[in-house]
Amino acid sequence: MSNIKTPPVYKVIVAQLVSASLIAIFSLLLSGTIIAYSAFLGGLISALPNSYFALHAFKFQGARNAEKVVKSFIKGELGKIILTVMLFALSFALISNLNELALILGFVLTHFVGVTMSGVISHGPVTNKT
Numbered sequence: 001m002s003n004i005k006t007p008p009v010y011k012v013i014v015a016q017l018v019s020a021s022l023i024a025i026f027s028l029l030l031s032g033t034i035i036a037y038s039a040f041l042g043g044l045i046s047a048l049p050n051s052y053f054a055l056h057a058f059k060f061q062g063a064r065n066a067e068k069v070v071k072s073f074i075k076g077e078l079g080k081i082i083l084t085v086m087l088f089a090l091s092f093a094l095i096s097n098l099n100e101l102a103l104i105l106g107f108v109l110t111h112f113v114g115v116t117m118s119g120v121i122s123h124g125p126v127t128n129k130t
Contacts (some may be wrong), residue, residue, distance in 0.1 A: 012054070013050060015113050016117075020110045034097050038106065042109075043109070049087070
């Protein structure tokens with residue numbers, strides 16, 4: 001049995017989705033529809049691959065599963081990178097009315113929220129209450 005609890009990574013994903021939505025709403029109020037959906041799309045390009053990583057990275061835990069833990073982290077990170085590149089490429093190729101700067105700013109701001117939240121969530125050991 002492991003004393004280490006899986007970190008609540010869902011909080012990071014929720015924070016990223018909320019921040020992407022807030023960025024889009026703020027952009028809509030200030031600059032219009034194209035910048036708003038471009039920024040929102042950038043936020044999604046950050047949050048969706050991060051969700052993929054979270055699903056794979058924390059699938060296993062404990063010393064007995066050390067090899068599986070490492071492999072799942074690698075699979076999650078490689079998948080995250082590939083998904084990010086694919087989503088950027090699809091956005092640039094398929095969306096004609098795209099504001100590239102807003103897309104990249106939405107991605108960077110949402111990614112920053114994810115990094116910040118990752119440092120905030122608790123990773124401490126679980127206390128045994130028996």
